[in-house]
Amino acid sequence: YFALMIRGDLASDKPTGDLASGKPTGDLASDKPTGDLASDKPTGDLASDKPTGDLASDKPTGDLASDKPTGDLASDKPTGDLASDKPAGDLASDKPTGDLASDKPTGDLASDKPTGDLASDKPTGDLASDKPTGDLASDKPTGDLTSDKPTGDLASDKPTGDLASDKPTGDLASDKPTGDLASDKPTGDLASDKPTGDLASDKPTGDLASDKPTGDLASDKPTVPKHLKTRINDYKYAYYKSSIQKYPQQHHIYITKNV
Structure with missing residues (x-):
């Protein structure tokens, strides 16, 4: 009965003291305190939840913070020279403007669309492998010994020489020659294709031909002489x-x- 009637400062039910465990108003209490070192929504500098200090881990405004900092060494969208994401420095790895960068550089030794002489992609030098202007290049050169549309005499594609194999103008060529012994549309007498001679087998004008001749012994609509009639x-x-x-x-x- 004596314990139930006590109403002092150290009671366990709704106390008003500073060290009580239920809704105290002191500075060191563990539930909704207003002090600086409390663990729930403090307003101090070292608190762990939404602080305004420089070393806090959540949205700080300092230089060494890990989330959206404005310093030079930060790892997320920094403005410094050594940063790894879209930097403006010379040694950066993403779209740099320096000479040794690996992505679209403007230097001479770069590997992507360089303007130097030894580059491997569309160079303007003499030994390049893609559309060069030199004499020994392998793609549309202007030299005499190349293999693609040359202008020399011994080339294999549309030459102008006499011994070439494609549309030559010589006498012994095998394609549309103008000689007498050629095998394709010649103008000689012994040719086998539409000749004008007397013994040819295709629409000749001779007397012994078998296809609509104008001679006397032909078998197609002959004219009988009067003495036979x-x-x-x-x-x-x-x-x-x-x-x-x-x-x-x-x-x-x-x-x-x-x-």
Whole structure:
């Protein structure tokens, strides 16, 4: 009964003292304190939740902070020279403007679209491998010994020499020559393709040809000479005279009409 009636400062139910464990108003209490070292929403400099100090770990404004700092050595979008993300320095690895950078540099030894003489991509030098202007290059050169559309005499593609194999102008060439012994559309007499000679086999104008000739012995619509017609009529007349003597009137009419 005595313990229940006590209403002192050290009681365990709703005390008003500083060291009590339930909603105190002191500085060292553990629940919603207003002091500087408290662990819940403090306003001090070293607190761990939303502090305003320089060394805090959450959204600080100092130089060494790890989240969105404005210093030179920070790792996220810094403005310094040695930063690793979009720096403006000379040795940076992402779109630098220096000479030794590896991405679109403007120097002479860079590996991507350089303007130097030894570069491997579209150089302007003489020994480059892509569209050079030198004499020994392998792609559309202007020299005499190259293998692609040269202007020399021994080239293998559309040369102008006499011994070339493609459309030459010589006499012994194999493609559309102008000589007499060629095998393609010659103008000679013994050729096998549309010649103008007498013994040819394709639409000749000779007498013995077999395709619509104009000669006398051809087999297509010939013209019978007059002496042959007379001989035929004589044979007919003799036949009718010997075998059809009992019909002299009809025989006379037939002979008159056919002679």
